[in-house]
Amino acid sequence: MLDIKNLHVKLEEEDKVILKGVNLSIGSGEVHAIMGPNGSGKSTLSYVLSGKDGYEVTDGEAALEGADLLDMEPEERAAAGLFLAFQYPVEIPGVGNMTFLRTAVNAQRKARGEDELSAGEFLKVVRERAKTLKIDADMLKRPVNVGFSGGEKKRNEILQMAMLEPKMCVLDETDSGLDVDAMKLVSEGVNALRSEGRSFLVITHYQRLLDHIKPDVVHIMADGRIIKTGGPELALEVENNGYADILAEMA
Amino acid sequence: MGLPETKQSETEARVNALTMPGGAAWAVEARNEALARVQAKGMPARRDEYWKFTKPTRFVSVEPTPAALFDAQEEPMFDGIERLKVVFVDGVFDADASDDLAAENLEIGRLADATQADIHWVKDLYGMLETRGQDPVDRPLAALNTAFATDGVVLRATGPVARPVSIEYLHASESSDAILHHVIRVEEGASLTVLETGPAAARFNKCMEVDVADGAAFHHIRMQGRDHERQAVTHSFGRLGRESVYKSFTLTVNGVLTRNEHVLELLGDDAVAHIAGACAGDGDFHHDDTVFITHDAVNCESRQVFKKVLRNGAVGVFQGKILVKEGAQKTDGYQISQSLLLDDDSQFLAKPELEIYADDVACSHGSTTGAIDETALFYLQSRGVPKSIATDLLVLSFMAEAIDEIEDERLRDDIQARLEGWLARRRS
Numbered sequence: 001m002l003d004i005k006n007l008h009v010k011l012e013e014e015d016k017v018i019l020k021g022v023n024l025s026i027g028s029g030e031v032h033a034i035m036g037p038n039g040s041g042k043s044t045l046s047y048v049l050s051g052k053d054g055y056e057v058t059d060g061e062a063a064l065e066g067a068d069l070l071d072m073e074p075e076e077r078a079a080a081g082l083f084l085a086f087q088y089p090v091e092i093p094g095v096g097n098m099t100f101l102r103t104a105v106n107a108q109r110k111a112r113g114e115d116e117l118s119a120g121e122f123l124k125v126v127r128e129r130a131k132t133l134k135i136d137a138d139m140l141k142r143p144v145n146v147g148f149s150g151g152e153k154k155r156n157e158i159l160q161m162a163m164l165e166p167k168m169c170v171l172d173e174t175d176s177g178l179d180v181d182a183m184k185l186v187s188e189g190v191n192a193l194r195s196e197g198r199s200f201l202v203i204t205h206y207q208r209l210l211d212h213i214k215p216d217v218v219h220i221m222a223d224g225r226i227i228k229t230g231g232p233e234l235a236l237e238v239e240n241n242g243y244a245d246i247l248a249e250m251a
Numbered sequence: 252m253g254l255p256e257t258k259q260s261e262t263e264a265r266v267n268a269l270t271m272p273g274g275a276a277w278a279v280e281a282r283n284e285a286l287a288r289v290q291a292k293g294m295p296a297r298r299d300e301y302w303k304f305t306k307p308t309r310f311v312s313v314e315p316t317p318a319a320l321f322d323a324q325e326e327p328m329f330d331g332i333e334r335l336k337v338v339f340v341d342g343v344f345d346a347d348a349s350d351d352l353a354a355e356n357l358e359i360g361r362l363a364d365a366t367q368a369d370i371h372w373v374k375d376l377y378g379m380l381e382t383r384g385q386d387p388v389d390r391p392l393a394a395l396n397t398a399f400a401t402d403g404v405v406l407r408a409t410g411p412v413a414r415p416v417s418i419e420y421l422h423a424s425e426s427s428d429a430i431l432h433h434v435i436r437v438e439e440g441a442s443l444t445v446l447e448t449g450p451a452a453a454r455f456n457k458c459m460e461v462d463v464a465d466g467a468a469f470h471h472i473r474m475q476g477r478d479h480e481r482q483a484v485t486h487s488f489g490r491l492g493r494e495s496v497y498k499s500f501t502l503t504v505n506g507v508l509t510r511n512e513h514v515l516e517l518l519g520d521d522a523v524a525h526i527a528g529a530c531a532g533d534g535d536f537h538h539d540d541t542v543f544i545t546h547d548a549v550n551c552e553s554r555q556v557f558k559k560v561l562r563n564g565a566v567g568v569f570q571g572k573i574l575v576k577e578g579a580q581k582t583d584g585y586q587i588s589q590s591l592l593l594d595d596d597s598q599f600l601a602k603p604e605l606e607i608y609a610d611d612v613a614c615s616h617g618s619t620t621g622a623i624d625e626t627a628l629f630y631l632q633s634r635g636v637p638k639s640i641a642t643d644l645l646v647l648s649f650m651a652e653a654i655d656e657i658e659d660e661r662l663r664d665d666i667q668a669r670l671e672g673w674l675a676r677r678r679s
C-alpha cells in the first residue's frame with residue numbers, strides 16, 4: 001500500500017535536516033504504529049506524505065499503491081486515497097463543517113471520475129456517521145473546528161476520514177487530548193473502517209491507544225530514522241521503559 | 252477666498268461643459284445654489300486630503316474616459332425577485348423597459364418631471380441632505396450632481412411597500428456620461444427597499460438623498476455593473492429619525508474606478524444604520540468606500556462592514572469615520588474594514604477614524620490586511636479540495652461577514668451567487 005524508501009527531508013527555508021533516510025512499507029490491510037521521542041520527525045513524515053509546503057525532499061521516494069506521491073499536489077494525494085488526521089486540526093472560520101465535508105467528498109469523487117453525491121444522499125450518510133462518533137447536528141453546522149474542544153476536533157478528523165473512505169490513513173496523535181470515553185469512540189470509529197483494502201499508520205506516544213487499535217507492526221522513530229521495528233510488544237516495552245534502552249541499544 | 256488656479260480652471264471647464272436643466276422656480280434655485288457650492292469648493296484634486304488615496308481626475312475631466320461595453324453573459328441581477336423596475340440607459344429613462352411607475356403605499360416618479368412640478372417633499376429634500384453632507388467635509392461632486400442631474404427617481408413611501416423598487420442602469424454607449432439624482436422619503440412607520448444594479452454609463456455620477464422618518468425603515472441593496480472600464484462616483488446621503496432603520500449593502504466586482512460615499516446622520520434616538528460592502532477586484536480596479544456617520548442622538552447604533560478581495564494589482568480604499576457628537580450618549584458604533592490580498596501586487600489603503608464628544612459610548616473600529624491562510628488552504632487541499640476551489644472557499648468565508656449583513660435571504664443568495672460566479676470565472 002505505502003512504500004517509503006530512504007526518505008530524506010530538510011526544511012525549505014533553513015539548512016535543517018529532519019528526516020534522514022526513512023524506510024517503511026505498509027501492506028494492504030495492515031496497521032502500523034510509529035512511536036518516538038518528541039521532535040524525532042513523526043509529524044514531518046506525515047506532512048511530507050500529504051504534501052505540505054515548506055519541506056524539501058532531498059532523496060528517496062514515497063509511493064501509494066505504486067504511484068509516486070511526492071510528485072502530486074496535496075489534493076491529488078487525497079484523491080489517490082491518502083488521508084492525514086492532523087495532530088493539530090485547523091480552524092477555518094466562515095466555512096461550515098458540512099459545506100467543507102461535502103466539497104471534499106465531491107471533489108474526490110470528481111477527481112476519481114465518480115458521480116457527485118446528491119445533497120440528500122450526502123446528508124444521510126454524514127448524519128449516520130456523525131452519530132456513531134457522537135458529533136451532534138450543531139457541530140456539523142458550525143465553522144470547521146472553530147470553538148471545538150480538543151477532543152471534538154479529533155472526532156471531527158475521524159468523521160472526515162469516515163466520509164472520505166481513504167485507502168491509507170495516517171493518524172497523527174489522534175489520541176492526544178481525548179478523554180477515556182472519547183478515546184474509545186475514536187478507536188471504534190477507526191476499527192470500523194479497518195478492512196483488507198485499507199491500511200493505517202498510527203502515530204502515538206501511548207500504548208493506551210494501541211490497546212484499542214491493535215497494530216500489526218510497531219516502529220520506533222528517533223532523529224529522523226526508523227531505528228527499530230517489531231510487533232505490538234515493542235509498544236509495551238516503550239510504555240514500561242521509555243526510549244533510553246532502545247536508543248542505547250542502537251548507539 | 253479664491254480657489255487655487257488649476258482647481259479654478261478645472262472647475263470652470265467642467266461646469267461650462269454641462270447644461271443645467273430648467274424647471275420650476277424652486278428647482279432652478281436649488282440647482283443654482285448647488286452650482287454656487289461647486290464654484291466655492293472647486294472640483295476635487297489629488298492634493299485634497301479626502302482624495303489622498305483616489306485620483307479624482309477621471310471624475311473631473313470634461314470628457315469621460317470611454318468604457319467598452321461588456322456582455323456579462325449572466326441573468327440580469329435580481330431577476331427572480333418580484334420588483335418594480337425603473338430602467339435608465341446611459342442615464343436616460345427607458346419607459347418601455349420600465350414597469351408602470353405605481354405601487355401601493357408609494358408615490359413614484361421621475362426627477363425630470365418632479366422638478367417641473369410642485370411636490371412638497373421633493374422640493375424640501377432636493378439638495379438639502381447633500382448640502383448638510385458638505386459639512387465638515389467638502390463633497391463637490393455631489394453638489395455638481397445636484398446642479399446638473401438630468402433625471403432620477405423620486406420615491407415616497409407612506410406605508411410598507413411590498414415590492415422593492417429596482418433601479419436598473421444599462422450601458423449602451425462607450426462614451427456616455429450620466430448624472431442621476433434620486434430623492435427618497437420614507438414616512439413615519441413606512442418601509443421601502445431600493446435595489447440598484449448595472450454599470451449605468453462610461454462615467455456615472457449618482458447622488459441619492461434618503462430621508463427616513465421616525466420608525467421608518469429603508470433597505471438598499473446594490474450590485475455595481477461588471478463593465479471593466481466603467482467609472483462611477485456615488486453619494487448616498489441619509490438622515491435618520493427616531494427608531495428608524497437604514498441598511499445598505501453594495502457588491503462591486505470590476506469597474507476601473509469606483510468611489511462610493513455614504514454620509515449618514517442619526518438624528519433621532521434609537522436609530523440604526525448599517526452600511527456594508529463587499530468588493531472583488533482583479534487587475535485594473537480601484538475601489539474606494541468613503542463613509543461618514545454622525546451620531547447626534549441617544550442610544551443609536553451604527554455598523555460598517557467592508558470587505559475587499561484584491562488581486563493582480565487591484566487597489567482598495569476605505570475611509571470611514573464615526574463622529575459622535577456631544578450628548579449622543581449610549582452610542583454603539585462598530586466599524587471593520589478588511590482586505591484579502593491574493594498577491595503582492597495588490598494594495599489596500601485604509602483610514603479609519605473615530606471622533607467622540609460623548610463619554611458614555613461604545614465604539615470600536617478595526618482594519619486589517621491579510622493574505623490567504625496557508626494552513627487552512629493546506630488543510631482543505633489535504634481533504635481533496637483543489638487549490639483553486641479551496642482558495643475560493645476561503646475568499647467566500649472572508650466575505651461572509653459583509654454578505655451576512657443582507658437580511659433578505661433571496662437577495663443575499665443572489666448576491667452570493669454573483670460573487671461565486673465571479674470567483675469561478677477566475678479559477679486557475
Ligand SMILES: Nc1ncnc2c1ncn2[C@@H]1O[C@H](COP(=O)(O)OP(=O)(O)OP(=O)(O)O)[C@@H](O)[C@H]1O
Nearest residue numbers: 011018036037038039040041042043044045054087
Ligand atoms: N516548519 C518547521 N520549521 C522549523 N522546524 C521544524 C518545522 N517542522 C519541523 N520542525 C522541526 O523538526 C523536528 C521534527 O518535528 P516533528 O513535528 O516532525 O516531530 P514529532 O516527532 O512529530 O514530535 P512530537 O512527538 O512532539 O509531535 C523538530 O525539531 C521540529 O522543531
Ligand SMILES: [Mg+2]
Nearest residue numbers: 042043044087
Ligand atoms: Mg508530532
